[in-house]
Amino acid sequence: MTYRFGYLYALILAGTIASPARSEGGSDACAAGKRLYMEKCSQCHGESGDGKGVGADFFNPRPRDFTSGAFKLRTTESGELPTGGDLAKVIRNGMPYTGMPAWPRFSDGEVADLVCFLKTLNPDFADTSVHPKTVTVPKPPAYREESARKGRAIYEENKCLDCHGSLGRGDGESAPTLKDDWGNPIRPADLTRRWTFRGGHRREDIYRTFMTGLNGTPMPSFMASVKEEDRWPLVDYVYSLSKGDDPGYASMVTAVSAKLPKDADGIREALARSKPALFPVIGQVIEGRRNFFPAANAVEVRAAYDSESVAILVSWHDMSPQTSGSNSPLASKGDSSRAPLTDAVALQIPFKAPEGNAKPYFLAGDKKNPVEFRFADLGKGEIRDFLGKGWSGLTASGAAVKADARYDSGEWSVLFLRPRRPAKGLAMDRGVFVPIAFSVWDGFSGESGEHGGVTSWYTLYLKPPEEGSPILPAAARALAALAAGAAIVFAARFRLGRPGAAALSKSHLSVDTESGDPR
Amino acid sequence: MNFWVVVPMVLALIGLRFLKPGILLWLAAWWGGCFIFLRFGILPPLPSSIIGLFMAILTAALALYGTADADKLSAIGKSLRAFLMERRFAPWLWGSLVVIPLLVGFNAYRQATSEAVAPATGRTIHPAPPSEITFRGKKIDILKASNPFRELEGKDKAAFAGHVAGGRAIYYKNCVFCHGDNMEGDGLYSHGLDPQPANFADPTTIAMLQESYLFWRIAKGGPGLPEESAPWASAMPAWEATLGEDEIWDVILFLYSFTGRKPRAQERAE
Known part of the structure; x- marks a missing residue:
């Protein structure tokens, strides 16, 4: 059925749209690729391949304009067209953290058909007399710490930190000024999160990106400027900035029992003992002024508690701190002129203990199940409490208190301090799992109100303090089991081994005779 | 199911059968085999309380079987x-006397040191719909309502294709971020949602449901789920605020068209 409608649809399109590529897409393979393209790709990349499909405005980075000939991921030199294999690879693998999904379900033949069709969209592909120079990635040597250390100097020499920042968090000085070839703002990669690298996170992928650059973006090729012996050290340095190949997103943050001093420095020190949990931030793509490309892609959370309070430290990467102006969680009603906007963060927990699994709606609660919404405006440096019954139902419910918010090398960290048993709201007892969610706003990207980054519900767990070593009770259990086993064996041997034991076996036999067994 | 565990275990049991073991060993093998199957053979893992329940039933069943007749x-x-008396079993006897307490101790240690795990969110897969909803002030009977554009499929193919195309545009402006380009529930933001967005390509989702049911879930979303169908958890928004009645019917047509599934037929009212 899918096929039939896809076909029908393609026929309608073919009849109504004058495709510039029709003359070249005459071969069977390209026609098949065109059908597939119209069904699976045109909604974003546009029916004429200009990157202006019906979904295009809802993705950032925007879908590729195939007519431009500028492709990010290639094995060819800077400014050149990609090879067919390069295009196939992007279709197969997708680009992480963008709207381009991986298409593992296409057969190799279907991918080849698509590549054939894509090449009809830009006339330069047709010129077979020109062969773009390809970049060969040598076999990577084993990763070495010294190599990564040496790479730091090369990172500095080549001014990588101007865009990517000193610690690689994408917070370089020129980061806020960057634009792609079409004039859209573009963010430098956060090198501490290699799972978001569009072209892959393996060391050979990073090497290839250095050599080819990313066409259409400010990322240049370093083929000429970085000597051959410096290339792998630079790759190793960038590689060393991330903790792993995958984000290791958590579902729960564990609050450790600690002495929480009065001063923020002391509390932050106590929080350093807590294991950080990374939660993914997603765009609020549902209500009001939707946000299709939140500036933050994750928040890192640590938590600790004492008898009175729970301390929660929320940190996330932000390319530039916006501290002049103001921000608010209240729906902006389409008013984006309320500039300048500051950065902001909010912590959300259910207002009352959830019954069973019926949590409030994750976007600022709902009418039946309100949420406690603690909003920190990092310009004013204050935290204000709201009662949330949805984005349009947020009401301020308390006086503002001073926030401890710090920005360091591309990372904000904000400390929330909440009484464990407030007069109104959820009591946080030991050993109880509390739903918790976060929102982040980047003033620079115009985020405010419902136009921000959000998380779904995760769990905060107040771990009871450990009492003594677990080895002793375990050993006691083992000994008890040993004693019981030995008692059974010796009792049995004692009874069965004595002359009286014969009576026992006899009694068995007597059962047998009774049941009429001829034995 | 974890075939790397289940297949060798079944083969071992069959092999044991050929060795003609004593009844005691045979019962023990069954007990152990079932435990291994429940604990390691099923994916995702069963909660320990469920395993305990099954093992208690199994123990009772094996005891019944073993004591069913005098033989x-x-x-x-x-x-x-x-086993207790004879010299040839002595190594096994003393061995079990050492191994069992060690297992008990290890288990106790592991329980004491294990990290707490957040309780799994229960979820009613297809909660019972209300019989009637109010959509933008208009009453819609969820049990009887049918997609007003479905009949065009047979009558007016071009008009039908137009509605499907309309639904397609709506899908790629609103739904694709979570439900994905292949409608497999793996969109750009699906990694940040729990439970995962519904997989429409799966035969147990829209293929099992009536179009009016989809209308209700799309219009009212997670917040519109009835209390009696708890426990539930859903990040699905209520699209009533954004999409009109016809637009929702269009997008439903597109879901079925793209996945090649057929909606469940409306039951005839008696």
């Missing part, structure tokens, strides 16, 4: 006696 009972008595 077996006496055979068990004999094997037990031989």
Whole structure:
């Protein structure tokens, strides 16, 4: 059925749209690729391949304009067209953290058909007399710490930190000024999160990106400027900035029992003992002024508690701190002129203990199940409490208190301090799992109100303090089991081994005779 | 199911059968085999409370089987006696006397040191719909309502294709971020949602449901789920605020068209 409608649809399109590529897409393979393209790709990349499909405005980075000939991921030199294999690879693998999904379900033949069709969209592909120079990635040597250390100097020499920042968090000085070839703002990669690298996170992928650059973006090729012996050290340095190949997103943050001093420095020190949990931030793509490309892609959370309070430290990467102006969680009603906007963060927990699994709606609660919404405006440096019954139902419910918010090398960290048993709201007892969610706003990207980054519900767990070593009770259990086993064996041997034991076996036999067994 | 565990275990049981083991060993093998199957053979893993329940039933069943007739009972008595008394079983006896307490101790240690795990969110897969909803002030009977554009499929193919195309545009402006380009529930933001967005390509989702049911879930979303169908958890928004009635019917047509699934037929009202 899918096929039939896809076909029908393609026929309608073919009849109504004058495709510039029709003359070249005459071969069977390209026609098949065109059908597939119209069904699976045109909604974003546009029916004429200009990157202006019906979904295009809802993705950032925007879908590729195939007519431009500028492709990010290639094995060819800077400014050149990609090879067919390069295009196939992007279709197969997708680009992480963008709207381009991986298409593992296409057969190799279907991918080849698509590549054939894509090449009809830009006339330069047709010129077979020109062969773009390809970049060969040598076999990577084993990763070495010294190599990564040496790479730091090369990172500095080549001014990588101007865009990517000193610690690689994408917070370089020129980061806020960057634009792609079409004039859209573009963010430098956060090198501490290699799972978001569009072209892959393996060391050979990073090497290839250095050599080819990313066409259409400010990322240049370093083929000429970085000597051959410096290339792998630079790759190793960038590689060393991330903790792993995958984000290791958590579902729960564990609050450790600690002495929480009065001063923020002391509390932050106590929080350093807590294991950080990374939660993914997603765009609020549902209500009001939707946000299709939140500036933050994750928040890192640590938590600790004492008898009175729970301390929660929320940190996330932000390319530039916006501290002049103001921000608010209240729906902006389409008013984006309320500039300048500051950065902001909010912590959300259910207002009352959830019954069973019926949590409030994750976007600022709902009418039946309100949420406690603690909003920190990092310009004013204050935290204000709201009662949330949805984005349009947020009401301020308390006086503002001073926030401890710090920005360091591309990372904000904000400390929330909440009484464990407030007069109104959820009591946080030991050993109880509390739903918790976060929102982040980047003033620079115009985020405010419902136009921000959000998380779904995760769990905060107040771990009871450990009492003594677990080895002793375990050993006691083992000994008890040993004693019981030995008692059974010796009792049995004692009874069965004595002359009286014969009576026992006899009694068995007597059962047998009774049941009429001829034995 | 974890075939790397289940297949070798079944083969081992079959092999054991050929060795003609004593009844005691045979019962023990069954007990152990079932435990291994429940604990390691099923993916995702069962909660320990469920395993405990099944094992209790199994223990009772095996005890019943073993004591069902005098033959077996006496055979068990004999094997037990031989195991406890006879020299040839002595290494096994002393071995079990060492191994069992060690396992008990290890288990106790592991329980004491295990990290707490957040309780799994229960979820009613297809909660019962209300019989009637109010959509933008208009009453819609969820049990009887049908997609007003479905009939065009047979009558006016071009008009039908137009509605499907309309639904397609709506899908790629609103739904694709979570439900994905292939409608497999793996969109750009699906990694940040729990439970995962519904997979429409799966035969147990829209193929099992009536179009009016989809209308209700799209219009009212997670917040519109009835209390009596708890426990539920859903990040699905209520699209009533954004999409009109016709637009929702269009997008429903597109979901079925793209996945090649057929909606469940409306039951005839008696």
